[in-house]
Amino acid sequence: MAMMDKWTGLGSALASMLFLWSMVQNHLPAAFGYRLSTWGNKLASLFSPYLEITISEYGAERFRRSDFFLAAEAYLSDACSRRARKLRADLGKDSKNLQVSVDDNDEVTDDFSGATIWWYASKQLARSQVISFYPGEDERRFYRVVFHRRHRDLVVDEYLPHVLEEGRAVTVRNRQRRLFTNNPSGSWNSYRGKSVWSHVPFEHPATFDTLAMDPDDKEDILDELRAFRDAKAYYTKVGKPWKRGYLLYGPPGTGKSTMIAAMANFLDYDVYDLELTAVKNNTELRKLFIETTGKSIIVIEDIDCSVDLTGKRKDDKKRASAEADDKPKTPTDPDKDEGSKVTLSGLLNFIDGLWSACGGERIIIFTTNHKDKLDPALIRRGRMDRHIEMSYCRFRTFKVLAKNYLDVEEPHELFGQIEKLLEETDMSPADVAENLMPISKKKKRKDANACLESLVEALKQSKEDAAAAKALADARAAKEEAEAKEKEAKEKDEATNGKGAADPAGKDTKMSNGDVTANKEGDDE
Numbered sequence: 001m002a003m004m005d006k007w008t009g010l011g012s013a014l015a016s017m018l019f020l021w022s023m024v025q026n027h028l029p030a031a032f033g034y035r036l037s038t039w040g041n042k043l044a045s046l047f048s049p050y051l052e053i054t055i056s057e058y059g060a061e062r063f064r065r066s067d068f069f070l071a072a073e074a075y076l077s078d079a080c081s082r083r084a085r086k087l088r089a090d091l092g093k094d095s096k097n098l099q100v101s102v103d104d105n106d107e108v109t110d111d112f113s114g115a116t117i118w119w120y121a122s123k124q125l126a127r128s129q130v131i132s133f134y135p136g137e138d139e140r141r142f143y144r145v146v147f148h149r150r151h152r153d154l155v156v157d158e159y160l161p162h163v164l165e166e167g168r169a170v171t172v173r174n175r176q177r178r179l180f181t182n183n184p185s186g187s188w189n190s191y192r193g194k195s196v197w198s199h200v201p202f203e204h205p206a207t208f209d210t211l212a213m214d215p216d217d218k219e220d221i222l223d224e225l226r227a228f229r230d231a232k233a234y235y236t237k238v239g240k241p242w243k244r245g246y247l248l249y250g251p252p253g254t255g256k257s258t259m260i261a262a263m264a265n266f267l268d269y270d271v272y273d274l275e276l277t278a279v280k281n282n283t284e285l286r287k288l289f290i291e292t293t294g295k296s297i298i299v300i301e302d303i304d305c306s307v308d309l310t311g312k313r314k315d316d317k318k319r320a321s322a323e324a325d326d327k328p329k330t331p332t333d334p335d336k337d338e339g340s341k342v343t344l345s346g347l348l349n350f351i352d353g354l355w356s357a358c359g360g361e362r363i364i365i366f367t368t369n370h371k372d373k374l375d376p377a378l379i380r381r382g383r384m385d386r387h388i389e390m391s392y393c394r395f396r397t398f399k400v401l402a403k404n405y406l407d408v409e410e411p412h413e414l415f416g417q418i419e420k421l422l423e424e425t426d427m428s429p430a431d432v433a434e435n436l437m438p439i440s441k442k443k444k445r446k447d448a449n450a451c452l453e454s455l456v457e458a459l460k461q462s463k464e465d466a467a468a469a470k471a472l473a474d475a476r477a478a479k480e481e482a483e484a485k486e487k488e489a490k491e492k493d494e495a496t497n498g499k500g501a502a503d504p505a506g507k508d509t510k511m512s513n514g515d516v517t518a519n520k521e522g523d524d525e
Helices: 002-027 030-047 067-079 149-174 215-229 232-238 256-267 282-290 315-326 344-352 395-406 415-424 429-436 448-524
Strands: 050-056 087-090 099-102 106-112 115-125 139-148 178-182 197-201 243-249 270-273 296-300 362-368 386-389
Touching: 050 067, 050 149, 067 099, 067 139, 067 149, 106 149, 115 149, 139 149, 215 256, 215 386, 243 256, 256 270, 256 296, 256 362, 282 344, 395 415, 395 429, 395 448, 415 448, 429 448
Parallel strands: 178 270, 243 362, 243 386, 270 296, 296 362
Antiparallel strands: 050 139, 087 099, 106 115, 115 139, 178 197
């Protein structure tokens, strides 16, 4: 009983001391409180061999969470969450997987190169009831990393960079890949949360297995993409930005957009679809490039149709511009040139100028239906490092489509006829795939014969249409040639007749003048 009274008295004393200390803290000047805390830490360091590093949720940029805090959170959720007793489940921003991390006021341990590191997830509430304008002021979350002082260099130089790298890798693996498009510059406002890019989840199902392309060409591209993905050290060694350019060219329906989606799915990259007509000038183009992230593909589709990038001007435009410059302008005249002023020089700097080195692990892709219309400076090696022709469907490409759409791998009785027709006529993979799709009751899912027969009929019809179009074009060309020859002969005859008629008239005029002159001389006599 006496022992019980003793412990009760000790507990009451401790509670009284804590209450008095909290009251003293509220009435002590802030400077004196900080000084007292410093003295306490120094005194504790004399008896404790452990050091502590704090990782705050909000760093210097108070409107956004610290990148290191997010990386540490991802690292702990992947490496140490199984050893925690209190967990917090959350679907993070732009994440496709559920993230289970260490909850507040819990402790986990981690081992690194023989050293034991303790992680403490902590939260500190604001003392005052004032609503802060900055996030993180009302509730301050942070991680405390505790370790023995003899491991100081190991933790600072190796362990924390390891946490940052692994945390970023976990974030990349768990993120929801996105498809971005650029917003008009008039809507850019960082304070209102309106970024230069808007995005949706990227969910295109295309892969290289389903891509309608020659298997050997696909394998070459895959080997190149694998080498690029693992070539960070190599690009640093040779002194080049970690990027690569591809030009995809060919007729419509040959799979250029599908190729881009397959690349993004293979590399696990985001896609930035850049609409050049919405970019007013080169400065906005640089701003858009800076706001892109690594592990991304930047795409400009149909670049020959986007803006005038040839650097050439038509004579009528020059004359119109010169006439406009000569006319006096009034202050009330509106600016009539509201189109894009992105120049070829600005786009070249975007691809491989100084700004192209901002960030890394990017692929830039241009697509076009007419390669010959592009300026050679835009697509030379070093800017568009590889040119990939997306051509019409041939037999090897057809076999890929037959396997994907009909599950037909073994030679079919119609394959020989299809192979011959594909060599004789040009049909895009999109048209071939459309004929292989069982979209009617007659073409059942399991009935490959109906789909292949439909393709044969479509190829025959395409061949006949192509022959008819060629005959019509030849007839038109022959008619134009005949008309040109007839016109040339007519002009030659007119020129000959005109010359013959002009000579007699010249003689008559001369004789008449002579007669007049002679008569005049006779009169003088």
